[in-house]
Amino acid sequence: MNEERDYSFEEIPDSSHNEQDFYAKFRERLDDVQKFPADYLFKFIYPTSEVTMNEIKGLYTGTNAEFDYKASANRKYTSISIKLYIIDADTVINYYKEVAKIEGVIML
16 A cells, blocks of 8 residues: 655754744644554664664664664765654654754754
């Protein structure tokens, strides 16, 4: 069952007020395109570093998360995909907020 979904991306703003607006809009979009509970796919890109990889993976400790990695052609960057069964949109947002604290990580 392939459903076509329209994903649009925005940069997460620096100020806390705008951050609240961003996450409120993101939650609305999640509710429009995703039914929970369900498997959710998180995708991040980071400068290749075992430390950064472990920081990201550490946020998912104690879960049944499945990880997939792919290095860029020059191995300067790594993408990580994390598949996790998620109960609701707020849980998705909480994971994104935690990953946003890790320096150098780009959220897709």
